[in-house]
Amino acid sequence: MARDFKHLINDVKELVSASARTAAVEIMNGLVEAGPGYSGQFSSAWYAVEPGQQAGGPRSAGGHTYKYDLRNVPAARFRSGTYYEIVNGSSYAAQALDLEDGSFRTQYDADGNILVPVKDPVSVGTRTGSKRGQGSSGAGFAVSTAPLDWYVTYTNGGALQRDLGNGVKIGFRQGPRGGNTPGTGFG
Amino acid sequence: MNYQAIRAAVENPLLSAFGALSPAVPVYFDNITAVPPNTTTEYVRVNVTFGITNEPTLTSSVDNARGAIVIRIFTEKGRGPARNQTLLTTAVGVLETLNNNTKGTTGVYFKVGEINGPTFSATEESPHFMGRIDTSYVATVLS
Numbered sequence: 001m002a003r004d005f006k007h008l009i010n011d012v013k014e015l016v017s018a019s020a021r022t023a024a025v026e027i028m029n030g031l032v033e034a035g036p037g038y039s040g041q042f043s044s045a046w047y048a049v050e051p052g053q054q055a056g057g058p059r060s061a062g063g064h065t066y067k068y069d070l071r072n073v074p075a076a077r078f079r080s081g082t083y084y085e086i087v088n089g090s091s092y093a094a095q096a097l098d099l100e101d102g103s104f105r106t107q108y109d110a111d112g113n114i115l116v117p118v119k120d121p122v123s124v125g126t127r128t129g130s131k132r133g134q135g136s137s138g139a140g141f142a143v144s145t146a147p148l149d150w151y152v153t154y155t156n157g158g159a160l161q162r163d164l165g166n167g168v169k170i171g172f173r174q175g176p177r178g179g180n181t182p183g184t185g186f187g
Numbered sequence: 188m189n190y191q192a193i194r195a196a197v198e199n200p201l202l203s204a205f206g207a208l209s210p211a212v213p214v215y216f217d218n219i220t221a222v223p224p225n226t227t228t229e230y231v232r233v234n235v236t237f238g239i240t241n242e243p244t245l246t247s248s249v250d251n252a253r254g255a256i257v258i259r260i261f262t263e264k265g266r267g268p269a270r271n272q273t274l275l276t277t278a279v280g281v282l283e284t285l286n287n288n289t290k291g292t293t294g295v296y297f298k299v300g301e302i303n304g305p306t307f308s309a310t311e312e313s314p315h316f317m318g319r320i321d322t323s324y325v326a327t328v329l330s
Contacts, residue, residue: 099319101310129232130313149234149257149321156255156300156323157238 019171020084021073024048026167027086027160028068034154036096036132036146037065037119045090048073050082055089065118097151101130107143119145189295193252193326194235196295200281201258205231205274212274227263227314231274234259250328256282256299261315268307271318275305282322296327 028046037043041058044066049055060066078084087093094100104127107115123133126140133148147153154160198216205212214231237254258278262271282299290296300323309316 099306100308101313130310147236149236149255152255152257152303152321153236153238156253156321157236158253159238162239 015172017075017078018174019168021070021075021078022171022174023164023167024073024078024084024086025068025070026163026170028072030159030163031086031088031151031154032065032068034146034150034159036144036150038115038117038143038145040064040066040118042088042090042093042096043118045088045093046086047089048078048084048086051085055087057089057091063118095132098131098133098149099151102132104142107141117143117145121145122147189250189328190237190252192295192328193237193254193297196297196326197235197256197285197324198233200284201231201233201278204277204281208274208277229260229262229270229274229315231278232259232261233257252326252328253323254326255321255323257319257321258282260318262318264309264314264316266316268316268318271307271316272305275318275320278320282320285324290327291329293329296329297324298326299324 028048031046032043035043039062040060041062044060044062045055045058046066046068047055059072088096090096092103095102109115121143123135123142123144124140125135125142126138127142128134131148133144133146133150135142135144194216198214202214205214212229212231214233216233217235234257235254236257237252240252241250258275260271260274260278262274279302282302285297285299288297302320302322304320305318306320307316307318
């Protein structure tokens, strides 16, 4: 039986909210893939928040890159008609995004063991500037796990739009009237 | 895809513009080491990055690239923002000029998006005051 038209407004609102959530998940996973990962904590600190809201800190102690799913964007916090920002809540986010000069740390733990980054380095060598991603392949041990300006490349180079589009498609497929099941459309 | 042609379409006008200033301001591009650390020499660093190439939904052309241009201006710290902003104006002027080009049959057709910034920062460690702008671009290689 066809669905009653009176449900349309609420179903559309639910669909938009679901799509925003899946888009946020896709984008946050895209940011993890594009961004740096040494301890892994930065990758776990992406949040979708309303403008002005405070993001939380890292969700994990590290040791791996974080994988986002819908549990990270609770439905109760996503309302239709509200816009959201995806922000990183780690204390060194501006450095990781190459917006501020980096403050660099030793690559050895207290016992003298080398700390292995959770992502493969994109460059190991001499530091050529004060930003996180400014290293070269010359002699030296400065490790960078994402290229310089990875964030603006993600947002401006097409990957953000791709992940947003994929997320919206997934959200619409999973929505209340998604799919092509006979008899579930509006009558 | 001719990435070098795309890079040249951005880098050459910037190099010319800053080279024409008096005194000329050195411009450093990707994979080139800038001035020695702890000097106050002013300089410009330009990073051209590539995002998605030949995105099917962009156009039917097979030679499109999208990416970002990040320009950082380093001037002496503790002397106010005026000099830095003067140099930023030169950079913004070049980016705006890139949008004036018309699409021909050869070369690179280049369009930049909105310009973000400038934002300014200075840290205790660095002897420089930094101004930063960034923008997106879409480039089509026509030959």
